[in-house]
Every structure is written in C-alpha cells, then in structure tokens.
Amino acid sequence: MMMERLAMETFDATTASQSGALDHPPMTTALTPIARARAGDADAFRQLFERYSRPVISFVFDMVGDRALAEDLTQETFVRAFRHLGALREEAKFSTWLFSIAKNVAREHLRSAERRASKVELDDESVLELQDERATPAVELLDKELNSVVRRALGALDEDKRTVFALKVFQQRSYEEIAEITGFSLPKVKTDLHRARAEMRRRVSPYLGVKQ
C-alpha cells in the first residue's frame, strides 16, 4: 500500500516537473500524459488509467463494499475525469482531483441507494459471537476472516468517517489532501479520523493480538 502511494507521488511529481518543462520548445513527446490526455489523446489517458485505476477501485470498494459496483463506479470516475480534464488546475494534483471525483461518484451512489440500506451493518453482538466462537482462530482462516471483519467494520462507519479513514489508512493521504478531496475542514478530518479509528479498533480488537 505504501509502495503504491510512493509510486503515485513519484508519478505526480514527474508529471508536474514535465509540466514545467513546457517552457522549452513544444514537443508532443515532452508533454505529460495529463497534458496529452487533456488534448484528447486516448493513449495518454490510458496511461493515467493504468497508473491510478487500482488505488481508485480500492477506494471505491472501501466506500461501497461491492466488487461489481466498485468496477462500475470506477469506470464512471474515469469517464468523468476524461470529460472534465480541462477543469484540472494543477497537474501535480491530478491524483487528489481524481480521488475527489471517485469520492463524489461513490457518494452519489450511496445516497441514491440509501433506501437499499447501503450501509453494511455490523452490530456488536456479531463481533462478540465471532470472538466467542473463535477464541483461538485457526491461522489459515485468520486472514480471510480478518478481511471480512475489516470490510464489515468499514461498512459500519458512517459515510464521512469511512471516507476519511479509507483515504488516510488505506490510501496514505495527508490530512490536507483528504480535506481537498472531501471538502471537509482540517479539524473535521482529524475528528472524523480519530473517531473512525476508535470505532474500527472496537470492532477489530479481537484480532489485534492474534495477528501479531
């Protein structure tokens, strides 16, 4: 995850520095993928897609908790990104901008699906049952079970906390970037993140000692 984030930062930094190189005689090849995609170059946009689709689909999945849906919403994210590339002010902030689109797309879906109980409920009793039945979980089942518990715990967070938690803990975004992506104030980002961590901790705590 961290490596993915570092690679993304490097990519952003590269595109930004290449962007600065536009002072030199214009050459199509010197343009960044973002600039070329802006000009309608589908191959350049594909490069961007290949670079960012995995973190974006992971984030969207964290938000909606459904793989097929995450794929559809990721597709929508990239289509919107292509459509509005002209509105991107700073190339260096492409990934932040892209994540803000992904966040909007996921939230729009969640709001339209509110009646269908978009939130995956995880009540305390089910956690306790898991804990009771598996005081010493088998190692081979642990990872699978843990993934399931984390996913359900995420689904039980409210939308704001889930967004902030996923962006910080899974996408390694800075508080400032999270504020930019979500439109939340920095204090809200910190408060939501703190509360999200506490809620998640309560739900995954039975596994903390076992995993080590």
Added chain:
Amino acid sequence: MMNCQECEKFLEEYLDGELDARAGSHVASHLAACESCANAYDALVSEASLYASYERGVEVSPRLWDGVEARIRVERTGGEVGLLQRVSAWLAPLLTVPRFSPALTAALLLVAIALTVGVMKLAGSREKSHDEIARTDELNVKRSASPAPATTQHSETSTPAPTETPASAPGATPVSKPSPENRKSPGSERKRVNELGGGAQVLTASNTTQTTREQTPEQLVREAEQRYLAAIQILQRDVATKRTKLDPQTVARFDQSLAAIDRSIAETRRTVAEHASDPVAVQYMLSAYAKKVEVLREMAHADQ
C-alpha cells in the same frame, strides 16, 4: 517536557507524520521515556499493520478499461449522439433507482407530454391559416392508403397529432386496434405534415402509434423536444409576418424575453448533457421550450 495527556492527544498525528518537526521531537522524547504512552503508540502501529494486510480481492479487469474507452469514444464523437447517450444514461437510473419510482417517472414524463400536447394543439389550431397542402398530397394519400401504420387518432378534423402522445406514455392505456371512428383522416394528417414543415420526425411519430406505444422514455423526451422545436418553427413563421405590425418597443420587449429564454434553453440542454444525474434537467429543458412557445404565441396575438 510533554506530559502523557498531551502526548496522547498528538499520538495519531505523530503516527500519520502530520506533526511538524518540533512537535514530533517532543512526542518522540516522551515516548522514549514513558512506557505507558509507548505501549499506546505500539498499539496504533499494530492496528496500522493489520490494516496494511487488508486484502479486498478487487482487481482491475481488462473490461474496465474497455468500458471506459467505449464511453470516452462516445463522448468524443460529441454532438447529438453524445447528448442522446447522456440523456439516455440519465433516464436509465431514473427508472431503476428507488428515489425515482416508476410512478414518479411516469408522472414526470406525463408532465412533459402534457406540455407537448398543449403545444401541438396550438400548432393544430393554426393549421388552417396555411395553405401549403398541395405539395405533399400525393405522399399523404399513399400514407393513408397503407394498411400498416394504423394511425389511431380521434376526430376526423382538428388537432390530430398531439393526442397520440399520451397513449404512448408509460402506464397509459394503449390503443390496441385502430377503429373506423378513431382513424385519422388523410386530410388531417396531410395538413399536419405541411404545417410542421421540417418536422418529419413528428410525422413519423404520429403515423406509427404502435411504434409510439413501445417507445422508451428517452425517445419520448426526445420526441417532446422535437415537437416543441416544430411548434416553435411554426410560431416563428407567424411572428415574422406580424412583426412589422407591432409597436417597435413591444417587439424589443418580446425579443429580449426570447433571448433570455434561448439562453435558458441552451443552459438546460447543456445541463442535460453534462449532468446526467440531475433528475429535473429534462423537465427544466422542456419547461424552457414551453415558455418560448408561450411567448411566441403571445407575440403572434399581440396585434389582436
């Protein structure tokens, strides 16, 4: 030296690397000296480690890019196809998302269609003032002689076309079989063909009730827009002939209103194109057309 309470407050930010160098060194110094806070920090690190091992099982499949590419291609073709695709994309969730129940969707479409009916009645009422019938006599005789289209409308004389539309709306009772009393006369259809001039699509829609009955919501909206455009064309022709008889100030006032409405139409069409998820975009667009019809009609009657 930082105390435990202060340290605890900053612990998560310290873990996240969000503290400045000075605050960070204070926390680090405290952790080195305080076992309790060091344990709390270790617990946070353990949590982070657990989350780092979280696997979602989601992969980027090749079809994901295929889907993006296909949609981008449609976007890049632009123009009418892009617009229709987007209107279609807007209407698809309209029918399935619980927020817009089928009943509400049908109601929305009926509102649009009712507006259209009004416009076409207006258009029909103006038919007799035009005498361009002869040019398409032959065409219409052929159409009426053809057994297949089975136009199923109302009286033999006036307002032939508009009332077809409600039958095509979702939930409306379809006309199952043309009967002699509701079959449109060749003459009424012929008049309409001529009156609407370039509105060939309107003619097509009116000719084929069975087809209309099976139209999708996006087709209905598109048809409504086309009918407004046809009606506007007729009224503009009328207005053009009467313009010179009107007081210049009145003309200027009307022109000002029409310019504002045209801007509204352009904006709402853009909204429909760009914000497919906007549930009222189509409604606003059709309302803007209706307003233009209203103003043109008022202008056409201003000298009376």
